[in-house]
Amino acid sequence: MFYRPQSAYFLRSDALEKIYSKSEQARIGELTQVYPTQLTLDNWRDHRESLSQVEYLLSGWGMAVMDTELLDALPNLKYVFYGAGSIREFYTELAQEREIGISSAWRANAIPTAEFALATIILSLKQFWRVQRKAKQDRKWQKPLHAAGTYQSTVGIVSLGAIGRKVAQRLSQEHELNLLAYDPYVSVADSSIDGLRMVSLEELMASSDVVSLHAPNLPETRGLISQSLLQSMKPHATLINTARGDLIDEPALVQLLKDRPELDAVLDVTLNEYENQDSPLWDLPNAIITPHIAGSINGECQRMGALMVDELERYLSGLPLKHNVSSQTLARMA
Known part of the structure; x- marks a missing residue:
């Protein structure tokens, strides 16, 4: 049987379909076995005992800080695909020490x-x-x-x-x-x-x-x-x-x-x-x-999700990533 690694969505409840369209969600489902519940800041602790096999997070606005509590619940986490811009508020030194990589859709934004x-x-x-x-x-x-x-x-x-x-x-x-x-x-x-x-x-x-x-x-x-x-x-x-x-x-x-x-x-x-x-x-x-409308709004947000699904596919195919955030890039990011 074809092995599919496990992924999970972790983002604000109203952001999933705003960032990841139905067609992109279908692509993610073809590439990975998706955890059945969308994780949010409010509910992820209720699932901590079930997340040990999750290797990839598809995320966006509302990602939790990658601290000891979260990362201990995700011992096999390898990579985060962040369908939004800045990662500074949640991507920690601990995540870097554990060699958890991250790509951001900041270029799409x-x-x-x-x-x-x-x-x-x-x-x-x-x-x-x-x-x-x-x-x-x-x-x-x-x-x-x-x-x-x-x-x-x-x-x-x-x-x-x-x-x-x-x-x-x-x-x-x-x-x-x-x-x-x-x-x-x-x-x-x-x-x-x-x-x-x-x-x-x-x-x-x-x-x-x-x-x-x-x-x-x-x-x-x-x-x-x-x-x-x-x-x-x-x-x-x-x-x-x-x-x-x-x-x-x-x-x-x-x-x-x-x-x-x-x-x-x-x-x-x-x-x-x-x-x-x-x-x-x-x-x-x-x-x-103006009310912060320069960045991605409404349908424009799905460009960010599509970019991250492309990145996930490249990762699983062993191809070089286009939007990996290196430590040097992170030092200059917003």
């Missing part, structure tokens, strides 16, 4: 984020947000006097990770812009991004018509966009953040937007996103806030 950032950059260069507000207020047809436009204006990309690199490549290929980038881990610009120039963060912030943030949320990047950098922004510029709210000194940003109403900030992320009802940003007309 980078696609919609880059698409959103690209669209937002173009709209910002046209001062869409400002024009829309004024047109609605005045009920009058008037083009923006200070919009940089998309020809020979300057866009600054902070961090050339998976998302920032995609944004820079698309801008380089499709638009005639001056592209600046800051990334302390990149000393020479990628030759695939025509015309990109690596500069200091200070030069990027002071020279760009639009600044787009794509840095990971690490101890060394929290508050990266400081008060002095914010104050250096050129007149009529736009700051876009699709990364993490922690990157910006938010009180300084609030004061900047008050003091310089000609600036705009497009924020898909803020500090304390789900508890920020009292943030003064809501009251500022030049702060455009």
Whole structure:
């Protein structure tokens, strides 16, 4: 009889079909013997005596911290296929010591984020947000006097990770812009991004018509966009953040937007996103806030699941993995 290793789903109860479509679940069932109950943070301890044969976890949002309690219940666990982005909150040093590998769908999640950032950059260069507000207020047809436009204006990309690199490549290929980038881990610009120039963060912030943030949320990047950098922004510029709210000194940003109403900030992320009802940003007309929609939402999430099922198939076939997270990659991930 053909041997199929045992797998289990471990993720938030509402995330299974959002990430793993019915067809992908069928593929997983062909490749492995799936544990009959989806594991969640609330129920996994009820099954701990039955998990000894599980070798692979198909996961996503709601994965448990891989601590001693969990890993002792999964003594034969070999690999985790994580159908979402960051793994920092649950993938532990203990899991690494026990040589449990992990793949993440962060590159798939980078696609919609880059698409959103690209669209937002173009709209910002046209001062869409400002024009829309004024047109609605005045009920009058008037083009923006200070919009940089998309020809020979300057866009600054902070961090050339998976998302920032995609944004820079698309801008380089499709638009005639001056592209600046800051990334302390990149000393020479990628030759695939025509015309990109690596500069200091200070030069990027002071020279760009639009600044787009794509840095990971690490101890060394929290508050990266400081008060002095914010104050250096050129007149009529736009700051876009699709990364993490922690990157910006938010009180300084609030004061900047008050003091310089000609600036705009497009924020898909803020500090304390789900508890920020009292943030003064809501009251500022030049702060455009969206509810963390840049990353994968709705049907886009199934791209992440498909990527992980492909990865599972490669693993079981003995092929090199495409999305394995090495210790070096982990050190720079969000």
